[in-house]
Structure formats: structure tokens, C-alpha cells
Amino acid sequence: MNKTENQKAWLFVIPVFILVAFNAAVPLMTVVNYSFQETFGNNVFTWEGTRWFKQILQSDRFHAALGRQFLFTGIILFIQIPLGIFIALTMPKKGIGVSVCLVLMSMPLLIPWNVVGAMWNIFALPEIGFLGHTLNDLGFDYNFTQQIGDAWFTTVLMDVWHWTSLVVLLSYAGLRSIQPAYYQAAEIDGASRWAVFRHIELPKMKKVLTIAILLRFMDSFMIYTEPFVLTGGGPGNATAFLSIDLVKMALGQFDLGPAAAMSLIYFFIVLLVCWVFYNLMMRNEAQS
Amino acid sequence: MIIVPSNKILLLGWESVSESREKGFFDFEFITWMAWTWQTAVFFIFIALCLFLMVIWEKKVPGGSPRRGILGLDTTRGDRLFISLLSAAFIHLAWLGIVGVILWIATIISFLFSIVVFRYF
Numbered sequence: 001m002n003k004t005e006n007q008k009a010w011l012f013v014i015p016v017f018i019l020v021a022f023n024a025a026v027p028l029m030t031v032v033n034y035s036f037q038e039t040f041g042n043n044v045f046t047w048e049g050t051r052w053f054k055q056i057l058q059s060d061r062f063h064a065a066l067g068r069q070f071l072f073t074g075i076i077l078f079i080q081i082p083l084g085i086f087i088a089l090t091m092p093k094k095g096i097g098v099s100v101c102l103v104l105m106s107m108p109l110l111i112p113w114n115v116v117g118a119m120w121n122i123f124a125l126p127e128i129g130f131l132g133h134t135l136n137d138l139g140f141d142y143n144f145t146q147q148i149g150d151a152w153f154t155t156v157l158m159d160v161w162h163w164t165s166l167v168v169l170l171s172y173a174g175l176r177s178i179q180p181a182y183y184q185a186a187e188i189d190g191a192s193r194w195a196v197f198r199h200i201e202l203p204k205m206k207k208v209l210t211i212a213i214l215l216r217f218m219d220s221f222m223i224y225t226e227p228f229v230l231t232g233g234g235p236g237n238a239t240a241f242l243s244i245d246l247v248k249m250a251l252g253q254f255d256l257g258p259a260a261a262m263s264l265i266y267f268f269i270v271l272l273v274c275w276v277f278y279n280l281m282m283r284n285e286a287q288s
Numbered sequence: 289m290i291i292v293p294s295n296k297i298l299l300l301g302w303e304s305v306s307e308s309r310e311k312g313f314f315d316f317e318f319i320t321w322m323a324w325t326w327q328t329a330v331f332f333i334f335i336a337l338c339l340f341l342m343v344i345w346e347k348k349v350p351g352g353s354p355r356r357g358i359l360g361l362d363t364t365r366g367d368r369l370f371i372s373l374l375s376a377a378f379i380h381l382a383w384l385g386i387v388g389v390i391l392w393i394a395t396i397i398s399f400l401f402s403i404v405v406f407r408y409f
Contacts, residue, residue: 026322029332033323045323050384050391057385268377275374279361286362 035260052261062262064237065245072152072241073220076159080216081209083160084167088175089197091168102172105165117229120158124230144231148238151231155239158226163216170212174205207284214277221270242266335373342369357409368409372402 035052037045056062091101111119126132126143131154135142144154182200191199224243227233233240233248240248246266250259342365346352352364363371376398383394 029328030322032331033325033328036325036328037323039323043320043323045325047325047327053381054384054388057381058388265381268374268381271374272378275370282362 031260052258069242080164087168088171113225117226124154167212170208174208178204372405
């Protein structure tokens, strides 16, 4: 049988191709170009070679920002994933409660990032904020604008509030797709609640949990708006995560060369993590 | 960034003291803000060439020769190119961060590693 060759489809891809060229390829190429040069504006550039890359890779400032970033992402994953699974397990399986829970759960996800930041800023202010004032009244010395621990506590709490529902919704979807036959079999065997979770629910949730971890990792790794509005990276540089530090360097100091080099290193880390998660997901697909 | 026409640059800052800049080969007015250099151009041409060669290879031997490599990963030719390029980036960065001089050794290591990737991964 002869296969007919029809290449017309390529024509329909052209608009997307042009769009991607202008919003991804051209800016990315520009960043690569900037990362090897120095500029003081006016489109005048001088060649610097690999100087910025070396400077960034060996700078304490970058190491600190990267460390803070991994610490933050680690903490929020460590809290949100177990908490999300736990909440999904306790959610009702039928009746009006399902809709109520789902709507309540989706609320934080619908709020824009900068609004979340502003909300939590006011909420946590030590003098007038509900959280800050209450904590101080209870005898805690709480001030997120001046104390590093409090700033971290507030930032993590805000992220947990904003994004745990995503893990809940995904886990809940995974749980709902388990056939009742599995639970019946477990009951006949007299399996404990833990055994049911460990050997039925967790393996069945593996796929959605991989996606949940990937989404939460990427979102928290690239987090900018919420901590920027909440703490502005402070006190000092205590909550200046990678993206905040990057913007400080690029727009605050107008160090376009080092900032471009830093964005590329940042980009490669993100790309590597994406690739690892993609392979994990593909392996899950192949197994099921 | 603010894009200022280059004739205005001559009225601003340091440029006002110098003679008008000699027009280089890559001085296309409308993309001066992209700050092209021949080195980065060569890099992107190399990437484009890689992709072009992959297309030719796919035409000659269709299917991408999928297999399970030594790491237990299911890879096709495209995956192997991606792994090679990404690891080349990390090898260069590691070399710059740790050693810092004679960067072309990192290039050679990357090239050798990509041969290993294409052969065994």
C-alpha cells in the first residue's frame, strides 16, 4: 500500500512557530548573548567571555540564594505532599460534602499571586495584622519584617495555604479512581488501615503524586511574586530566593551580563529537574 | 530596555566624545539590542545544525532507534541528543566553577561524553 505524502499540515504550524520564536527563542538567544557581554545601556556591548559565569558560579551570593531556594522547596514539599494526601484521605466520598470540600479547596488556587502576598502581608503585620497581633498577644515575639525565622515561617505558611489544595485535589482524583473491589478484598483479608494505604492507595496515587510533586517543585522553585510582595526578599537577604535575587541583579543593579549568566544556570537546573520528572512519569506510564 | 536609535547615542554619555562607531558586520540596526556576537552565533548555528542533521538521520533511518540504555532509560535519538547537550552545559559549568581555566578541555570531555551517550544510553 502506498502512503500518500501530504505536507500541508506544516503550513498550519507556522503561526505557532512564529509565536514561539518571538516569545521564547528570541529572548532566550538574547539572554545567551548578554551573558557573555558587559553593557552600560544604549545597546553598546563589550565582550567578556565566560567571566560572568565564573563569577556567578563562584559567588557566595549565588550559592546562598540557591541554598535558600532548595531549602524552601524542600520544606514546602515535605509539608504539602503528606498534608495534601492526609486531607484527601479524610475528605467525604459522597454526598453534598464532596462539592463543598472541592469548592473550598479550590478557593486559594484561584487567588492571584500578588493578592496572596498582599493578603498575607497585612494578615501577618505584627501591629495590626490578625495573625501577627494574635501571636504577639499570646506572648510570641513575632515580627516577620525583622526576624529571619519569622519571615521564613510566614513565607512557608503562605505557600502551604496557597498550594496544598492542589495536592489535595490531585490526590483526591487519584483516590476516587480506585475500584471498590480493592477495598473489599482488603477488608476480607482483614488488612489494617495503614496496610490499605500503603499497598492500595499509595501505589494507585503514584501517577498523580508524581505530577503533584513536579508541579509543586517547579512552582516553588520559580516562586517570585508572593515572597516579593510579602517580604521583598528580606529581612536582609533572608528570603531572597533565586528569582528575587535575579531580578535584584538585573533590574536593581542593572548588571545584565551576570544576571543573564545566572538566568542560564537557573534555566539549566530547571531543565534538568524537568527531565528527571518527565522520565519518572514516562516510567510510571510504561508500568501501568 | 530602552531602545535608542544609534544616531541619538552619539549625543549621549561617553559616545559623544568618540568618533562615530565603525559599522561592523553584525550591526543590523533593528536587532542591535540582541547583542549578537560571532561566538554566540556560531553556538546557535551549531545547535541548528545538530537539529538539521537529526532530521536527515530520521529521514534515512526512521523511527529514532528507541532502546533501553545502560541507565534503564528508554531513549530515542532525540533524547540522546538532549542528554548530550544538557550534560555538555553542566560539564562546562562545573569546569568553570571548579577549575576555571582552559575551558576547551570541558568541551572535549562533553564531546567524548556525548559519544558515550549516543553509543550506550
